[in-house]
Amino acid sequence: MPSQYPPAPARMARRSRDSRRRSQEYTIEPKNGASPRQSSNAQRGMHLPRYNHNGHEVTKGIQPEGESGRRGFHPLKFLWICFRSSNKVSCAVNILWPIVPVAIALHFAQPKWHLAIFVTNYLAMIPAANLVGFAGQEFSRKLPKVIGVIVEITFGSIVEIVLFMVLLKTGREGNVPVIRAAILGSLLANMLLCLGACFFVGGLKRDEQEFHSAISEAGSGLMLVAGMGLVLPAVYANALQGRTDLATTELAKIPSEVLKISRATAIILLFAYMVYVFFQAKTHDGLYDDIYTADEHKDADRHKDLKKDKLTLTECIIALVFSLAVVSMIAVFLVLQIPYLVEERHISDAFVGLILVPLVEKAAEHLTAIDEAYDNQMNFALAHVLGASIQTALLNTPLVVIVGWCLGIGMDLKFEVFDSVALILAILVVGSFLRDGKSNYLEGMLCMLVYIIIAISAYFYPNPPGHGGGEH
Numbered sequence: 001m002p003s004q005y006p007p008a009p010a011r012m013a014r015r016s017r018d019s020r021r022r023s024q025e026y027t028i029e030p031k032n033g034a035s036p037r038q039s040s041n042a043q044r045g046m047h048l049p050r051y052n053h054n055g056h057e058v059t060k061g062i063q064p065e066g067e068s069g070r071r072g073f074h075p076l077k078f079l080w081i082c083f084r085s086s087n088k089v090s091c092a093v094n095i096l097w098p099i100v101p102v103a104i105a106l107h108f109a110q111p112k113w114h115l116a117i118f119v120t121n122y123l124a125m126i127p128a129a130n131l132v133g134f135a136g137q138e139f140s141r142k143l144p145k146v147i148g149v150i151v152e153i154t155f156g157s158i159v160e161i162v163l164f165m166v167l168l169k170t171g172r173e174g175n176v177p178v179i180r181a182a183i184l185g186s187l188l189a190n191m192l193l194c195l196g197a198c199f200f201v202g203g204l205k206r207d208e209q210e211f212h213s214a215i216s217e218a219g220s221g222l223m224l225v226a227g228m229g230l231v232l233p234a235v236y237a238n239a240l241q242g243r244t245d246l247a248t249t250e251l252a253k254i255p256s257e258v259l260k261i262s263r264a265t266a267i268i269l270l271f272a273y274m275v276y277v278f279f280q281a282k283t284h285d286g287l288y289d290d291i292y293t294a295d296e297h298k299d300a301d302r303h304k305d306l307k308k309d310k311l312t313l314t315e316c317i318i319a320l321v322f323s324l325a326v327v328s329m330i331a332v333f334l335v336l337q338i339p340y341l342v343e344e345r346h347i348s349d350a351f352v353g354l355i356l357v358p359l360v361e362k363a364a365e366h367l368t369a370i371d372e373a374y375d376n377q378m379n380f381a382l383a384h385v386l387g388a389s390i391q392t393a394l395l396n397t398p399l400v401v402i403v404g405w406c407l408g409i410g411m412d413l414k415f416e417v418f419d420s421v422a423l424i425l426a427i428l429v430v431g432s433f434l435r436d437g438k439s440n441y442l443e444g445m446l447c448m449l450v451y452i453i454i455a456i457s458a459y460f461y462p463n464p465p466g467h468g469g470g471e472h
Contacts, residue, residue, distance in 0.1 A: 052064035052069075052306075053065075053307065054306075057069075063143060063144065063148075066141035066142030066310060068309070068311060068312045069310075071314075072314055073312070074312075077309065080309075082134065082319060085130065086368065087367070089367050089370075090130055090134060090368075094127055096123055096127040097127045099123050100124040100127065100128065100326060102124075103117070103330065104124075104329065104333070107333045114340040115345070117337055118337035118341065121333045121337070122356070125159075125330050125361070128326045128330055129159045129323075129327060130363060130364045131319060131322075132158060132159055132320065132323040132324060133364025133368055134319070135155070135323060136151065136155025136320065138311040138316050138319070139151065139311075139316040140155075142316075144289070145289050146288045146292065147281055147285075149288075149380075149383050149384075150277060150280060150387070153365070153383075153391060156362075156364055156384075157388060157391045157392065157395070157396055158327075159331075159361045159362075160186060160361045160392065161396050161399065161400075162327055163182070163334075163335070163361055164182065164183075164400040165400065165403060166332050167182070168404055168411060170335055171339075173410055175335070176410070176411055177349045177353070178338060178349050178352055178353045180353065180419070181349055181357075181416075181419060182352075182353040182357045182358060182361075183230070183392065183396070183397050184353075184419045185354035185355060186361065186392045186396075187426070188354065188358070188451060189358040189451070190385050190389040190392070191385070191427065192426055192429070192454070193366070194362065194365070194366045194369055194370070194385050195430060195444075196444045196446070196448035196451065197448065198369050198381045198385060198439075199439040199441065200445055201374045202373035202374060202376065202439065202441075203441030203443075205376075207440065208439065209373070209378045209440070210378065210437055210438050211378040211382050211434075211439070212379050212437070213437055214287055214291060215379050215382045215383055216386075219382060219387070219389075219390065220386070220431040220435075222272075222276060222386075222393075223430070224427050224431065225272070227423055229268065229272075230269075230393060230423065232261075232265070233261045233265060233414055234413065234417070234420050236258060237258045241254060255410075255412075255414075258412050258413075258414050262401055262412040262414070263402070263412075266402055269397065270394065270395065270402075272394050273394035273395045276394065291379050292379065292380065294379075295377045295379040298375070298377055299376065299377055347459075348458065348459065348462060350416070350418070350419070350461040351455075354419070354454070354458040355459075365384055382434075397413075418461055422454050429447070430447070
């Protein structure tokens with residue numbers, strides 16, 4: 001009767017293969033938060049559960065760092081996580097939330113209290129924008145790193161897009177100078193104030209901070225190209241208006257030609273933004289993923305961040321919808337008071353657009369970038385600062401020009417010479433600091449001082465004829 005067991009040598013060979021296989025299961029380096037056994041089984045086509053740093057099973061399609069371990073909506077947990085926010089500064093900002101209902105109530109109850117309405121809504125915009133940024137950050141952690149960074153920056157820019165659209169819709173051509181100033185003000189606040197604060201705060205703990213050339217060079221190069229695209233329509237208009245050999249009819253055509261050039265430039269800049277996103281998210285995503293992964297491991301508090309409770313996907317969506325609704329409402333109330341500031345309080349369009357509006361709309365992004373720089377994650381900080389600037393120049397600006405075109409509003413890019421020169425000089429200053437791939441607190445302080453000089457100049461800059469304002 002033949003034996004039911006294989007020969008001894010065959011059994012020994014099979015045991016050896018099983019032993020080697022089990023050994024491999026425990027020695028293969030895990031990826032994406034999976035255990036060694038899970039990683040090996042996944043390579044053989046088996047899909048076993050993955051677990052994140054808190055031991056929570058990771059949902060399919062969610063990155064381990066974004067897994068909350070919960071499902072659905074839990075009100076108390078939701079409120080606590082949102083209040084705690086991403087860092088101590090953001091948490092402190094949330095103390096301003098009681099101002100939000102006060103600001104909304106003042107708008108309806110006391111519509112003639114213009115200054116009080118502006119001040120309360122200005123302050124109320126800070127915690128609302130902070131919640132947009134935090135919810136976007138929580139949502140982005142559930143996505144692959146490179147796509148997550150792009151999505152997070154985009155959510156941060158939604159506040160700016162809402163403000164631009166509200167300004168355009170409520171004031172039409174009357175608010176075009178304010179929108180133009182706000183576009184450049186947003187760029188200056190990012191490149192000089194926020195980047196300077198990142199360099200300064202990061203340099204307080206270290207002699208120097210290093211960042212990857214792929215982040216700095218691509219960002220500064222794109223900003224220089226975007227700056228040229230934004231400024232050239234204004235250069236065209238000013239160059240022709242100074243010509244003495246042109247007939248009156250030809251001079252009369254300049255505004256319509258500038259509008260056509262602005263719309264064509266907007267389409268080109270929008271295409272450039274799509275190429276930029278494709279470059280980051282598709283063709284060079286591996287490079288950026290390696291850079292961001294290396295940056296994450298520089299954070300000494302990384303283990304604490306990973307252990308924090310996280311929002312569920314449902315809670316992220318609820319937080320985004322709620323915060324965007326509040327931001328949109330506050331933006332409307334805020335914008336309606338700008339004519340009062342310009343005409344009654346004699347504050348120039350340049351100061352409102354270049355300084356006041358950008359400071360509040362970019363609050364969330366600035367806090368995030370500064371916190372990353374403090375934790376020595378300079379590549380992440382630069383990605384947020386330069387990425388937000390690129391989105392303003394290549395996405396938000398073209399959108400407002402194209403929407404104005406659709407609404408029959410002459411939204412052009414004929415910036416004031418003062419604004420144009422300030423932007424180009426700021427791009428050159430920042431580019432010179434980024435060139436060596438290192439930063440320190442001195443460079444940060446110089447960037448912030450340049451921003452203060454521009455702010456002082458903008459405060460005294462007079463409004464164009466027929467647009468309110470007066471002597472300070």
